[in-house]
Amino acid sequence: MKDLILVLNCGSSSVKFAVLNPYTKKKYLYGIVERLFLSETYITWKHLGMQYKKIIGLNITHEYALNFILDQVLLEHKDVLKNLIGIGHRVVHGGVKIKKTILINDNVIRCIEDAVSFAPLHNPANLIGIKTVIKKYPRLSKKNVAVFDTSFYQNMPKSSFLYAIPYNFYKEYGIRRYGAHGTSHYYVARKVAVILNKNFNTLNIITCHLGNGASVSAIRNGICVDTSMGLTPLEGLVMGTRSGDIDPSIIFFMHKKLKISIDDIEVILTKKSGLLGLSGISSDFRYFEKNYFLKKEAKRSVDIFCHRLSKYIAAYTTLMNNRLDAVIFTGGIGENVSLIREITLNKLSLLDFKINIELNLAAVNGKSGLITEYDSRPVFVILTDEELAIAEETISIINK
Ligand code: ADP
Numbered sequence: 210m211k212d213l214i215l216v217l218n219c220g221s222s223s224v225k226f227a228v229l230n231p232y233t234k235k236k237y238l239y240g241i242v243e244r245l246f247l248s249e250t251y252i253t254w255k256h257l258g259m260q261y262k263k264i265i266g267l268n269i270t271h272e273y274a275l276n277f278i279l280d281q282v283l284l285e286h287k288d289v290l291k292n293l294i295g296i297g298h299r300v301v302h303g304g305v306k307i308k309k310t311i312l313i314n315d316n317v318i319r320c321i322e323d324a325v326s327f328a329p330l331h332n333p334a335n336l337i338g339i340k341t342v343i344k345k346y347p348r349l350s351k352k353n354v355a356v357f358d359t360s361f362y363q364n365m366p367k368s369s370f371l372y373a374i375p376y377n378f379y380k381e382y383g384i385r386r387y388g389a390h391g392t393s394h395y396y397v398a399r400k401v402a403v404i405l406n407k408n409f410n411t412l413n414i415i416t417c418h419l420g421n422g423a424s425v426s427a428i429r430n431g432i433c434v435d436t437s438m439g440l441t442p443l444e445g446l447v448m449g450t451r452s453g454d455i456d457p458s459i460i461f462f463m464h465k466k467l468k469i470s471i472d473d474i475e476v477i478l479t480k481k482s483g484l485l486g487l488s489g490i491s492s493d494f495r496y497f498e499k500n501y502f503l504k505k506e507a508k509r510s511v512d513i514f515c516h517r518l519s520k521y522i523a524a525y526t527t528l529m530n531n532r533l534d535a536v537i538f539t540g541g542i543g544e545n546v547s548l549i550r551e552i553t554l555n556k557l558s559l560l561d562f563k564i565n566i567e568l569n570l571a572a573v574n575g576k577s578g579l580i581t582e583y584d585s586r587p588v589f590v591i592l593t594d595e596e597l598a599i600a601e602e603t604i605s606i607i608n609k
Pocket residue numbers: 220419420421422449492493494495496498540541542545546574
């Protein structure tokens with residue numbers, strides 16, 4: 210056991226962690242703290258085949274969860290701890306200045322802080338992860354690497370990343386589309402290149418990362434040319450609690466007519482909308498899958514989710530230079546909910562997508578592969594592994 214990288218992914222309501230060797234791809238330890246700030250925060254982790262679960266407590270913060278991971282879980286596995294050579298942090302937004310994976314120093318921390326307004330739910334959590342680890346492991350303080358969700362989108366053309374608002378908002382304030390989830394989109398797209406035995410830089414692919422956050426990316430000749438998330442991870446698809454695309458006038462209406470404050474509108478659009486807002490019940494897709502044919506609010510929410518998703522896929526075919534090599538579904542929903550894939554692809558039959566019902570039903574619970582007929586445009590379910598992708602980027606920077 211050597212050359213281990215600790216990967217930290219501090220989300221808005223969870224902290225994922227993994228310790229792995231990026232060369233052998235072996236994961237020694239991985240887990241997640243879920244339900245931060247809620248009634249029962251718990252941690253689950255796996256170490257060499259053994260599964261552990263503990264309740265951490267009530268109303269747990271990111272700092273507390275991180276200290277629990279570092280002090281209790283990692284200290285319990287001293288073999289893992291002493292072989293750490295670096296730490297990779299998922300950071301959602303690099304802002305205007307940071308364009309690629311980078312070794313963390315004070316200046317990088319300042320840039321991530323500057324980008325907080327572009328990812329208000331995520332960058333603060335990412336910063337807590339970085340600062341906690343640097344303090345805890347002085348031996349590794351110069352071996353922390355930030356891997357940005359936004360890096361994959363740096364080569365998008367202006368026609369994709371500019372909003373049709375006065376140009377100076379872009380020039381002076383950096384208001385443009387930055388995208389998110391780039392690490393995942395890039396990872397699954399390269400996996401399909403391996404499956405197809407083709408050079409990634411020759412492939413045209415549409416990737417759908419569907420988790421609590423959800424986004425679609427259009428990749429042409431290995432370069433991302435458009436994506437559904439925007440200045441912040443709020444734009445685009447219907448998500449767990451985020452609205453995705455809306456008419457901006459809704460905000461004026463809420464504010465001027467309904468007298469809702471701007472801060473409260475932000476909370477409504479980021480934490481109370483999406484599947485949760487539409488159903489009034491849940492943001493967890495297991496609920497929607499179970500109740501699609503039983504409860505009208507579940508059907509309504511899923512239908513809107515699939516309507517928006519199929520619209521994006523269809524729109525992105527226009528960027529593919531008349532050749533689409535693959536569509537990919539990934540993320541917790543993309544990897545597990547065959548219903549979503551079936552409804553969405555059936556809407557796209559005009560574009561020659563023909564789902565294979567058995568293959569689609571089989572591609573759940575960790576099974577991946579092709580889910581379409583032999584004469585269809587190929588659609589794959591691919592398991593994302595953001596932790597591995599981050600560890601690989603981290604080691605490449607540490608080795609430089
Ligand atoms: P994130 O990383 O953005 O927090 P994930 O990729 O873990 O999100 O996806 C979370 C979503 O996936 C949730 O809506 C969850 O209900 C759904 N999900 C995960 N596993 C399953 C499953 N086996 N069946 C149905 N939905 C699932």
